[in-house]
Amino acid sequence: MKKYKIGLFGFGCVGQGLHEALSDNPQVAAEIVKICVKNLDKERPLSKDKFVFDPKSILEDEDIDLIVELIDDAKLAFEIVSDALRQRKPVISANKKMVAENLDKLIALQQEYDTPILYEGAVCGSIPIIKTLTDYYSLENVLEIKGIFNGSTNYILTKVIEENKSYKEALEAAQVNGFAETDPTLDVEGYDAKYKLSIVIEHAFGVHVHPDNIFNQGIQDITKSDITFAKERGLKIKLLAKAVKYNNYFSAYVAPHFVSKESPLYHVENEYNAVLVQGAFADDQVLVGKGAGKLPTGLAVLSDVNAIANNYRYSQRQVSSMAIQSTVEEVYVSFSPEQPVNFNLFTNVSEKYIGQNSGYVIGEINTDSLQELLTNADTNVIFTSGAKEEIEIHRLTYSYEIG
Ligand SMILES: NC(=O)c1ccc[n+]([C@@H]2O[C@H](COP(=O)([O-])OP(=O)(O)OC[C@H]3O[C@@H](n4cnc5c(N)ncnc54)[C@H](OP(=O)(O)O)[C@@H]3O)[C@@H](O)[C@H]2O)c1
Structure with a gap:
């Protein structure tokens, strides 16, 4: 089997997770040959000569035949990814903002240059929801998909509701534990979850909806009296992303929800994510797992590397004319x-x-x-x-x- 030569962009949390997961799996037909980072002076756990600063030294290297994009800059990430696809180099990304905002363009590039892009790590970390929807659910009529798509906010809500921590204390603990960014806006205001929801809708319903068209309310405005209201009724508050299909339209939003003990989502705590898929045939299925972090996300990216090495690509769902509507x-x-x-x-x-x-x-x-x-x-x-x-x-x- 051909051994892919990976040009890796980014060697932060996920990039290092991929390196570790790949080192532990020598049977995967791929090796990391160059890594592009922002700051060449940073201490790295690998030999300095692997690292480069200029994206071109990877993109123009003819020996490199697989691009893995794991940087935290969505605009630059899109430039890198589109350039790679135009050169017919397969791409893997974990950048949900970049993928969600450009999904129509990425699908078009993929078709025009007959080159795959995979992004399992972009949605719910270690939960294999994209491949599950694309492959297992390809014959299913998905009616509803909902879940806890953001680990930082679930961690904060767990600490606030279960351990009576203040929102500020819980956010700080999430940052110390690496579950929340220094600038937590995208997580706490529900943007991160809606990027993921937009990608999931594509794979569940065959419709591209730009994240700007999805309603999002985060957890930043939850008050003490909201929490008291929930507790008095034996309920929890969870930030849920949800898309529901009706006859010829669908609704989609990210918002805090009251969740009762009967829901499988009630028991999903801390940094864990969960996705509940309801299909006309299979009925309800729930996938639960770590939604972020170095190794869980590193493994998701590695599974895409292995998939590329085995000639896998996403099959497109039949494109649907359904549109998003307010409900x-x-x-x-x-x-x-x-x-x-x-x-x-x-x-x-x-x-x-x-x-x-x-x-x-x-x-x-x-x-x-x-x-x-x-x-x-x-x-x-x-x-x-x-x-x-x-x-x-x-x-x-x-x-x-x-x-
Ligand atoms: N962290 C998670 O658990 C998680 C989960 C799922 C998806 N993701 C996604 O995965 C991606 C990476 O996240 P992360 O947590 O690994 O980020 P991170 O720890 O902040 O690392 C970002 C990496 O990108 C590099 N970088 C940033 N700007 C660059 C530029 N202009 N040129 C070259 N390299 C650049 C940085 O270089 P330096 O090392 O020189 O600073 C760093 O190595 C993001 O899109 C994120 O949304 C993350």
Whole structure:
């Protein structure tokens, strides 16, 4: 079998994880021959002569026949990846932002130059969701896909809800443990999860939806009273990414959800991710695993290297004409009593409470109106679809709370 010569871009967390995983698997027909990094003066665990600074010294090296892109700069990553595909060099990337924002262009380049790009490591770390959807589910009518797609936010929510840590303490612990970036915005505001959701939608439904068209609300606005509300009802709050197929359209969003004990997602804690796929034939299946980190992601990238060495490429799902649409969802919205939200934006209100320090409303609202409502300061939303029955039972039991 031919041994691929890898030109690696990036030798940070994932790049080093790939190196370790490959060293442990000499049967994989590939070796890393050059590594491009930003700072050549950094101490590295490998011989200095492997490292280069100029991307061209990899891209123009005719001996290199596989490009693995693991840098943290999405714009440059797209330039590197497109250049490589144009030279008919197969590509592997773990960069969800780059892949999600350019998926249509990447598919076109892949077809035009008849050269594969794989990106298993970009979505939920060690969980093999892309290959599972592409291969195993290729004959399945996927109806819904949802899950915990971001390990940092799940870690923070676990610490805040289970261990009563403050949001700041939990975020700092996530950063110390390497689960959250120094700038955590992409994680905590739900962007990272929606990049992954956009990629998953492509492989589950055969539709490309740009991440800008997916609603996202993160965990940054969750208040103490939201957590009290959840705890009193035996619920947890999880940041879920979710896409649901209807007849000729689908909905997709990332938002905090109340999750009840009956859901398999209730038990997924800390940096773990989970993906729940509902199909017309197979019904529900859940995949749970480490969503990030050096070795789990390094192994996902290595599995793509091995796949390329075995001539694997993603088969395209039949392209669907379905479009994303806003939908009416039942949500809990909390607000400051000094600045109540516009209740008229709800199509149906089932519960309303305004106390001295906090207020909330539970009702049905169109996701476009929800976006408008969230422009109010001190307003947060939690979707109730993972725990609707529990909230209804509570409403019967504690009816005095209804305002
Ligand atoms: N960390 C995870 O658990 C995880 C999980 C899934 C996906 N990913 C994705 O994998 C990618 C890499 O993440 P990471 O955590 O490994 O990042 P990281 O630890 O910050 O490492 C980034 C690497 O990219 C190099 N780099 C940055 N800009 C560059 C440039 N202009 N030219 C050449 N090299 C450049 C850096 O070089 P220096 O070493 O010289 O600074 C460094 O080696 C990202 O797209 C990320 O979203 C990460």
